[in-house]
Amino acid sequence: MILVTGGAGFIGANFVLDWVEATGEPVLNLDALTYAGNLENLASLKDDPRHVFVHGDIADRALLDRLLADHRPRAVVNFAAESHVDRSIHGPGAFIKTNVEGTFTLLEAVRAHWLALDAAARASFRFLHVSTDEVYGSLGPGDPPFRETHPYEPNSPYSASKAASDHLVRAWHHTYGLPVLTTNCSNNYGPYHFPEKLIPLMIVNALAGKPLPVYGDGMQVRDWLYVKDHCSAIRTVLERGQPGQTYNVGGWNEKPNIEIVRSICALLDEMRPDPAGPYARLVKHVTDRPGHDRRYAIDASRIERELGWRPAETFETGIRKTVRWYLDHPDWVARVQSGAYRDWVDTNYAGRSTA
Ligand code: NAD
Numbered sequence: 599m600i601l602v603t604g605g606a607g608f609i610g611a612n613f614v615l616d617w618v619e620a621t622g623e624p625v626l627n628l629d630a631l632t633y634a635g636n637l638e639n640l641a642s643l644k645d646d647p648r649h650v651f652v653h654g655d656i657a658d659r660a661l662l663d664r665l666l667a668d669h670r671p672r673a674v675v676n677f678a679a680e681s682h683v684d685r686s687i688h689g690p691g692a693f694i695k696t697n698v699e700g701t702f703t704l705l706e707a708v709r710a711h712w713l714a715l716d717a718a719a720r721a722s723f724r725f726l727h728v729s730t731d732e733v734y735g736s737l738g739p740g741d742p743p744f745r746e747t748h749p750y751e752p753n754s755p756y757s758a759s760k761a762a763s764d765h766l767v768r769a770w771h772h773t774y775g776l777p778v779l780t781t782n783c784s785n786n787y788g789p790y791h792f793p794e795k796l797i798p799l800m801i802v803n804a805l806a807g808k809p810l811p812v813y814g815d816g817m818q819v820r821d822w823l824y825v826k827d828h829c830s831a832i833r834t835v836l837e838r839g840q841p842g843q844t845y846n847v848g849g850w851n852e853k854p855n856i857e858i859v860r861s862i863c864a865l866l867d868e869m870r871p872d873p874a875g876p877y878a879r880l881v882k883h884v885t886d887r888p889g890h891d892r893r894y895a896i897d898a899s900r901i902e903r904e905l906g907w908r909p910a911e912t913f914e915t916g917i918r919k920t921v922r923w924y925l926d927h928p929d930w931v932a933r934v935q936s937g938a939y940r941d942w943v944d945t946n947y948a949g950r951s952t953a
């Protein structure tokens with residue numbers, strides 16, 4: 599079996615569902631169920647013995663020691679993190695706690711577990727750390743996309759905390775020989791995405807007839823990957839990646855934010871027309887994010903060349919599936935938009951003036 603941390607969040611839940619379907623191998627899922635964790639994402643595995651859920655924190659060493667001793671996983675995949683840049687600007691402390699201290703505690707517990715394995719199990723054991731392209735900083739318009747050798751230049755409290763965790767993972771390999779793998783992926787989108795991030799926020803706001811808040815000029819560029827393609831990349835790296843190596847994962851799909859918002863509006867105009875007029879009427883340019891990175895782009899040629907992975911979805915196919923999913927799951931959307939969600943919307947958007 600494998601241990602997945604953060605498996606009730608957006609990517610983690612997609613990964614757990616995908617893993618059980620693709621491999622049938624049991625998953626032990628450790629998640630602290632912060633605002634971003636939602637067991638409803640895993641409802642289809644409720645009575646499935648291949649999914650065991652444990653409510654707990656990756657910074658809890660005693661819990662980790664017990665879980666590792668009881669379940670003896672052959673691999674650990676670490677998704678658990680605070681993941682939202684805007685929240686990291688309003689409150690960086692939780693990001694240091696989970697992303698830095700939590701990863702440190704997890705690495706130490708996993709190292710002790712790994713050292714106690716017999717030689718064969720120790721050789722095949724893997725610790726896969728799920729990271730982001732944001733650790734590389736911001737690109738100029740004509741710069742080549744990030745390769746794995748790009749210097750780390752994180753600019754937000756979120757990306758700095760992820761960079762710190764990547765460095766710890768690297769050092770645990772270099773110093774202790776722990777067989778680690780790191781993936782640095784671009785922006786994901788797809789089912790179960792919490793509506794604080796750009797794509798799900800735009801879909802749910804448009805459907806509610808609310809403004810679509812585009813930061814600054816909307817010309818910031820991100821690379822977008824359909825979440826199921828990220829899951830297949832992680833499975834590939836876990837199976838065939840070389841310990842100590844890092845792999846950039848991306849969709850070959852750079853787009854400015856305003857273009858993403860316009861595509862969502864156009865799809866909604868087609869799939870759920872609003873009698874009040876085209877959804878693009880709701881676009882509002884608002885005060886920019888402080889320190890906003892202008893452009894991320896991923897060169898995903900190493901993972902293709904060395905491991906044979908390429909994304910299956912284009913942006914056009916992936917975004918259509920995503921909009922369809924949100925249209926088909928109004929109850930999920932309603933339930934995640936709890937009181938705490940409304941508090942966040944006030945914190946992040948009330949102070950932004952419109953341009
Ligand atoms: P998310 O915020 O949706 O989910 C994070 C999950 O981790 C939640 O279920 C939460 O409850 C859990 N968690 C938080 N703190 C914890 C702790 N201390 N102990 C145990 N569980 C804890 O995040 P996501 O978008 O699914 O991202 C997952 C991982 O992928 C993160 O490490 C993130 O940095 C990375 N990543 C995300 C993206 C993206 O576009 N979302 C892109 C590249 C990399």
Ligand code: TYD
Pocket residue numbers: 682683684785794795796797799811812813814816818819820855887
């Ligand atoms: P986000 O989904 O928060 O991901 P990240 O900051 O990790 O890339 O944001 C994606 C882009 O969309 C980013 O450039 C910020 C921008 N954005 C908006 O313009 N408006 C919004 O309301 C949000 C949440 C993001």
